[in-house]
Amino acid sequence: MSEKKKAVKVNAVKGMNDMLPADAGLWELVENTVQSVVKSYGYQQMRTPIVEDTGLFVRGLGEVTDIVEKEMYTFIDSLNGDSLTLRPEGTAGAVRAVIEHNLTYDSPKRLWYYGPMFRHERPQRGRYRQFYQFGLEAVGFTGPDIDAELILLCRRLWDDLGLQDVELHLNSIGDASERAEHRAALIAYFEKHQDQLDEDAKRRLYSNPLRILDTKNPHMQKLVDGAPKLLDYLKEESRAHFEGVRAILDKNAVPYIINPRLVRGMDYYNRTVFEWVTTKLGSQGTICGGGRYDPLIEMCGGKPTPACGFAMGVERIIELLKEEGADFSQAQCDVYLVHQGAEAQSEAMVLGERLRDAGLDVVLHCAGANGMGNFKAQMKRADASGAAYALILGEDEIAKGVAAVKNLRGEQGEQQQAEVALEEVVEYVVDAIISDDAHEHLHLHP
Structure with missing residues (x-):
């Protein structure tokens, strides 16, 4: 049995970058x-x-x-x-x-x-x-x-x-006519100082002498400063x-x-x-x-x-x-949906669509390489997403017909979590986002 050949990693072409x-x-x-x-x-x-x-x-x-x-x-x-x-x-x-x-x-x-x-x-x-x-x-x-x-x-x-x-x-x-006069004056000036020109400037002397003025060579700065100025030929x-x-x-x-x-x-x-x-x-x-x-x-x-x-x-x-040190961090979503169990997942999918219909950006937790993850792991993801609110659905919430709504960005002392009936949760979250300070981090769509 032959060994499996290892795939060769391919990198981006030099000078062509990814935006992450x-x-x-x-x-x-x-x-x-x-x-x-x-x-x-x-x-x-x-x-x-x-x-x-x-x-x-x-x-x-x-x-x-x-x-x-x-x-x-x-x-x-x-x-x-x-x-x-x-x-x-x-x-x-x-x-x-x-x-x-x-x-x-x-x-x-x-x-x-x-x-x-x-x-x-x-x-x-x-x-x-x-x-x-x-x-x-x-x-x-x-x-x-x-x-x-x-x-x-x-x-x-x-x-x-x-x-x-x-x-x-x-x-x-x-x-063009003014640049032609200036060009002739430039050539005459630089011809007198050819010993100070670098190779790039010598190459441009007769083809495009105006570009010599744009040289970045520090050894030519004084020479260029003394060159005829185009403004004088206007x-x-x-x-x-x-x-x-x-x-x-x-x-x-x-x-x-x-x-x-x-x-x-x-x-x-x-x-x-x-x-x-x-x-x-x-x-x-x-x-x-x-x-x-x-x-x-x-x-x-x-x-x-x-x-x-x-x-x-x-x-x-x-x-x-x-x-200049500006902070332009971007929230991944407005609402993060946390769920546990097959029935809760099914209800979360429906709730996610209703929230999007109302103009919110929603991330629904999906199974990763290590499975769905418990509530604690999912809440860590919710917090890292930048969402203002997490909606939590588990067996208890499904049995009572509610969702737990957790304010992830509230000030100390504010009510952090409430139970809201499933049929009312979209209106509740939209009103909360519009009314509280968290709206500065959000992008509610019209």
Whole structure:
């Protein structure tokens, strides 16, 4: 008889993480808060495929960006030979959908999306190979008001989440002709100091010198600080647009730092660019970045259409919430059903459905690997669930036609347990949850 072969354990792909129940409350908090805030500004949800034609990202992001050169997950479709890519960001796909379905040619649109993105980067805190982003795209708006509105929306989101250490960095990168003048000046400046450039900067010198300004190399900081500033090359229209954004932010008391080194990694941005940053996440301190990208829709085959947007990394926001020490523990349920015996189990199943019909979240104790468990073991589970109440059914309760209702979160001295007739127990528990302090921990459904 041959020995049974031991199964090989399979782990997650490096840089692609599981979200476990312990963090579910945080994720739900961020997701629900973002959806509530964007709805209050009139943004509508859209969903695009995770896989797109590779050419969409090459055209939209630029061939000499880090994303296209080094980070995209690209593969050949074995059935038809198409080159496909897991989306590394959301804007290009959103723009493709806007063009394909003619979404903006009758009126401007405020759009938002949420989902996983993929980049082959070195995994570290707040930076993963599969990561989640919320993104907003305001398409068809020309003025500085929409740029400012997006920033105001972000501020409201940080306030609603209770985030403290978040700072706005703001810049304008002008229009294409202004960037061309600045580009020439940058190249001339860095050519004079080639001996101080690292290999990455030398590679970018003639292909994308603007990105040298975003270097994280500490040995190049003084050199970069002395480089020509794009703000000095803005013409009247770009300057007026930037001043318009600033005026709205000033009127709404939004503090910001003008950061002339702030650029975006994608080629399609113009004029306003901004980032929200924190000092609590080390090198991954940017939690949200965006700006105006008027050229992109035409670059992707659509009619010339102005647009502005941003994206935020959910994992980084969650890391920041944890770093600031906020408690977002989540109750598993409102009511935990404890029972002993076949008849009690049958009645508990019926009672559980009645409670759910009334809008409560209910966990009914089921047999585990070690059996059903006695009342003491079940009550430990009930307490650990975070439920406000435990309903107890045993032989005695079934004989009397009642359920024992135990308040698991009551203050000292309150009545902890009562017997309630089975036909009245749902109304009793609902009224108790609505009236007592325990409702702060619950989620009674309408």
